Amino acid sequence: MSTLVVGPTNETMLIDSGDFRTDGEYVLQYLKHHNISRIDHFVVTHADADHIGGNAAIIDYYETEGDGIGAIYDPGIAASTQTYEAYLDAVEQHDVTLYETREGDPLPFEGVSVDVLGPPEPYLDNRDRNENSIVLALSYGETRFLFTGDAEADQEQYLVDTYDTALSATVLKAGHHGSGSSTGAALLDAVGPKAVVISSANDSQYGHPHEEVLQHLADRSIPAYWTATHGNIVLASDGAQVTVETQQAAPTDPLSIRDGTPIEPGATDPVAPRATINSDINSSQATAVATDGGTETARTDDTLVLEDVHADAAGDDRENLNDEYVVFRNAGDDTLDLSGWTVTDAADHTYTVPDGVTLAPNATMTLHTGSGADTDSDLYWGAGSPIWNNGGDTVIVTTADGEEVLSEEYA
Numbered sequence: 001m002s003t004l005v006v007g008p009t010n011e012t013m014l015i016d017s018g019d020f021r022t023d024g025e026y027v028l029q030y031l032k033h034h035n036i037s038r039i040d041h042f043v044v045t046h047a048d049a050d051h052i053g054g055n056a057a058i059i060d061y062y063e064t065e066g067d068g069i070g071a072i073y074d075p076g077i078a079a080s081t082q083t084y085e086a087y088l089d090a091v092e093q094h095d096v097t098l099y100e101t102r103e104g105d106p107l108p109f110e111g112v113s114v115d116v117l118g119p120p121e122p123y124l125d126n127r128d129r130n131e132n133s134i135v136l137a138l139s140y141g142e143t144r145f146l147f148t149g150d151a152e153a154d155q156e157q158y159l160v161d162t163y164d165t166a167l168s169a170t171v172l173k174a175g176h177h178g179s180g181s182s183t184g185a186a187l188l189d190a191v192g193p194k195a196v197v198i199s200s201a202n203d204s205q206y207g208h209p210h211e212e213v214l215q216h217l218a219d220r221s222i223p224a225y226w227t228a229t230h231g232n233i234v235l236a237s238d239g240a241q242v243t244v245e246t247q248q249a250a251p252t253d254p255l256s257i258r259d260g261t262p263i264e265p266g267a268t269d270p271v272a273p274r275a276t277i278n279s280d281i282n283s284s285q286a287t288a289v290a291t292d293g294g295t296e297t298a299r300t301d302d303t304l305v306l307e308d309v310h311a312d313a314a315g316d317d318r319e320n321l322n323d324e325y326v327v328f329r330n331a332g333d334d335t336l337d338l339s340g341w342t343v344t345d346a347a348d349h350t351y352t353v354p355d356g357v358t359l360a361p362n363a364t365m366t367l368h369t370g371s372g373a374d375t376d377s378d379l380y381w382g383a384g385s386p387i388w389n390n391g392g393d394t395v396i397v398t399t400a401d402g403e404e405v406l407s408e409e410y411a
Contacts (some may be wrong), residue, residue: 024054141239
């Protein structure tokens with residue numbers, strides 16, 4: 001299984017790389033066919049061979065024939081397999097940046113809000129790989145997509161206990177290929193998806209998707225799209241609606257999906273529109289805020305949104321000031337003129353936005369602590385020492401007229 005995400009500015013994220021038996025062949029074929037020249041973010045949900053089978057091949061290809069891989073995000077739990085060793089060898093050979101990624105860690109993706117909801121600290125279930133999959137929620141406008149990797153009952157329960165209805169999403173990718181150990185009733189009730197995507201083979205040796213999962217979906221009248229019969233599934237969001245395109249028309253009634261005609265993996269048939277999903281997710285409903293002491297991702301229902309706080313720069317904070325930053329997003333429909341607006345912390349350190357700086361709808365602006373040349377998407381405070389406390393602080397934004405438009409604490 002593998003998922004490609006292309007953001008509004010053509011930034012890319014690849015989630016997993018498929019089964020080891022195909023060595024990334026179908027994934028690379030798809031990426032090349034769609035002229036994906038660079039992978040900005042490569043998310044490895046966990047180290048099982050059916051999720052990292054193409055890692056080494058994809059790293060080799062993009063580092064030698066493409067425009068590289070920006071960074072790899074991995075939950076940090078090893079596997080004793082040749083596939084995993086080949087993946088790490090490729091990372092080392094090409095010196096690709098590799099982040100151990102846990103709940104609350106930043107994953108900046110231009111124009112898209114990304115919440116990392118798992119795995120938690122400490123790991124669950126004695127470091128079980130499935131139960132410590134990276135869990136991502138991607139929000140664009142009023143639409144949201146939830147990816148849970150191979151999370152099973154325990155991590156799903158952790159997510160429900162921690163986030164509850166803040167897990168709300170327009171589309172859910174079924175956990176663990178539709179296994180009965182995942183996509184449980186409690187998770188579905190918290191997420192309330194308008195559609196579920198199931199990624200597994202028609203002749204899965206494990207019988208995926210399992211009947212209990214399909215029954216859970218049927219009980220809630222949630223349409224299901226299955227890669228085995230629909231082929232490639234393309235979800236396109238305009239911020240308000242999600243259009244669904246698939247290679248092949250097939251049943252979406254969960255109890256009838258096996259009646260569809262199987263499609264071969266790697267098939268190159270074009271996709272065609274099948275459905276349009278109206279989203280009723282809103283920014284306050286979709287805010288993922290830990291309720292049990294986890295990291296809070298600050299949000300506001302006003303037009304200016306605090307998208308990310310990266311307070312803990314890599315290495316010595318004082319020597320890497322530009323890796324300390326805050327990210328803002330314009331969640332409104334109109335361009336914001338930020339001229340003269342101020343950004344302040346709890347200790348009254350204050351930065352004033354230069355005249356002429358604007359922020360288009362759904363665009364982001366990153367304010368770095370250190371020095372540099374301002375651009376349309378990056379501003380530089382020019383401070384000589386860190387501003388944002390690693391252990392928690394408050395981000396306050398005030399307009400040139402003195403109106404406070406944002407005040408958010410982070411832990």
